[in-house]
Amino acid sequence: MIFLWNISIVCGLLFHILHGEIFTSVYKLSILANEEGKLLRAFKKYIATQIRDQRSISLELQRLLNDLESAVTDSSQNPRYAENPINSFHLLGRFVYKWPVVYSNILCAECRLDDAALYLNTTYQIVNMNIVHWPGEYDVKASAQALLRLRTFYYFNIDKAINGVLFDEQCQPLNPSQVLKIIRIAIDSNLLHEAKLWCEALLRRLPFTSYQDENINELAINRFLAAIYNQAGMHKKAAGVLLELTQSGYSEVDQEYEFYKNSINETDEKQNIALVAEEYDNHYKQLCRENRKSPREYSKLYCYLSVTSIPYYNAKVEIANLQPKILVFHDVISETEASYLRQEGSKKFERSTVISESSDRVIPGADTDRVSQTFNIALETSSAMLINIPEDAAVLR
Template sequence: MKYGHLTFLVFLSFWGITLVISDLYLSVHRLEELAKYEPALLAGIKKYVDAQPLGVPANIVRFINETEAIISNKKDVSHDIRHPINTYHLVERFVFYWLYLFEKLACKKCTKVTAVKDFKAAHHAALHNITRLPVMRDLNGTMRGILRLWRTYKLDINKLMQGEVLGYRGRGLTHKDVVRLIMYAAEHPEFYYEEIVLRTQMVHSLKGTRLYHGGLFELASAYYRHGFINIAKTILESLLPLGDQTLTAAYDYCLKHPDVNVTKTLTAPESDKPSYEALCRGEIKSPKELSKLNCNHRRTLIPIYWSKEEIFHHDPRISLFHDVISDREIDMVLKSSVFQLTRRYSKDSTIDENEDVLATSWLSELKTKAVVPLTRRIQLITGLSTHVSRSYSDSENYEINNFGVGGMQKPHVDFLNISLGEYQKKEERSIRMSGDRVATWVFYLSDVERGGATVFPEIRVRVPVIKGAALFWYNIKRNNDKDQRSLNAECPVAKGSKFVCKKWILEAGQLFRRKCGLSPVSIDT
């Protein structure tokens, strides 16, 4: 594997591609951009194949034909890269097939072939904009995203294998794809349930073939490894008539386990975040609670300008303001930020496979003057100061997020537990003494077909993604206590490319704009 990666890096250097350390699976947008270049690569490879007098291996021809069928039929469900199963297939093609073809073309002897030189010249401009092509880590991240969607939304395994996710069809999973998912789940014990269910499906599909008994043995091994000894014993017992010494030895070993007679049933594991996952699957407020919510026109700092507010919760107040950013402004924000999307590093956690699945970039009013009207609009609607300058600021820079395959953000609070005037050496100079995050404002820059809601588990609030709207809430109470009820999270995106633009409003500048309440339990209205 190390040699393959080394060869891959040599290839990238050969083609003049610049490497940026950022995972593609963290951003659906970057994967969509990757898909745009595949037709050019396919045309070049076909030209190379046509120039070979002795032909090429059958597996390469098969790959070219299958890829061409997918790319040419734009109406086919396989073409939509916003579908997680289709994304998996795209990344898999690059990791296992395109990488192999790149290595073949990068060899010293091959570079003397005229067709290869033409291929390089014809596609250098297109490939120059790809900062990094997928590697195995991206495929692993994509598979983890599919397993996360399965668990969070309790997907039907049969529909999932056919490529259906919450009613949206994509290209189905082949026998080989299922094996890869099984191997990934086997390496990550938290997905033991998914591993066993996938192995069971595999065994059913192998019935009547010479691989059936081997599949049963692997299934028994998985049950044993995850502590279901009685089930493993039953399966191995059914294989004893085959007379295989290995199977007999495994059965005898199973009988020696102290829990061999303990009956355990395979069930889906209980979630460590049950309220979060329940909210992601749908609204869990009662009809009586929902009846207290309403929409209204809310006054702003300008008497003749009213905002359209949809109230999702009264205490703490959580509001969705509709039609607060135009399509033109959305395009401006995206064009100014998408090329800087990169991995987000949290200030209080290490990077691991359980991290938030999103890519991040930042926009400053000082460098991108086009976002200044958005900042003024936030101040106009909320009444809070969003002033930004080089010397001091009352709000942070904009954070733009694009979510990846099964993209999500785990439950967290936005406040930082710091005080106004407390010096923060690691922050930008203008906000080092601006205090904590009083409030959060989130522009929704895109729609998503399924999933991706913003949820507040402590108060059972679920807000759907609506392009052009903005979500607003307070993180600190009016008596200056941190509001733990502001715990929020982003649900996994089942289909779509979700873009959001966040602005955190700080304590500095709010002294006369958001005054202390007359009682410790005063609420915002």
């Protein structure tokens, strides 16, 4: 899955050039995936013990084991599982929404703590110590936002991604609940066009048969779609989506329909969902795609070919911004270089430095929400990282 290393490592190289450090979360996610295998083994041991001793097992625990076993076996045994952004979304979601439920069902105050339960508790403590920071809702949201950014940059097929194929690479399929999670995050991030596309893709997959998705039907998805149109200023379109559903017997739908209908302003009605800069920024996403640009734009922003450590291969370097100067390197990381960064970085990773939300003050190591870590590395002294610096790229010197 080279595409993820291209994104994370190339951006990391740029960050190193500008700020002196490399940012990546793949290493940390790989630790999560490996540690998750320990949790699964302890969970399976507990279930096996209950069966052996002829004790009852709750339906919720049985369903959790069925949901977790296949995915966690794959994530813990496949060293490249976490490199796929959809797999990462799954991985973080399991740590936030599923493993805490396993823990609370087996280690509750009223639960019988046999040896298997105590072993599970010990395993939880070891895993928690090894991963340092247990992922939270913030991480799931950040993972979904990264997937949305990837979609707007490379325009991957949403239907295929939901089915578990991303850039011709197999990954874990997304269930309807997870797609709705992505849609909610897209709406909250004001990526309304993307939210609409994911809604339409979900409608094409109806009906759903899993017990997990019994409440996700055409009515529920269309309510999301109507809300998206309404937020985009397309009130007439929003009312039209719900018009045929007003006789379904749900008063909430009738109330939403009346609200959208009463909000219609024929003279100020939007015809299309506007594409905000976060979705389709011309300078960043279109420059190296051979799209036509005005002479004025070409005079400020351009691409050039730069030699790389790969013999006979020149890669595109994109000047994405002039003040401050930002360069984006396209496809310049080889497998050898990626391996070197993994090996060297794992020796000296530290918690990421963050900016306090209450001020512009830098607070080193204060971030307890994100799963990312950073490290410093002298690239110019490494035989594995032979960086060739173009003369006209002063920012690289």
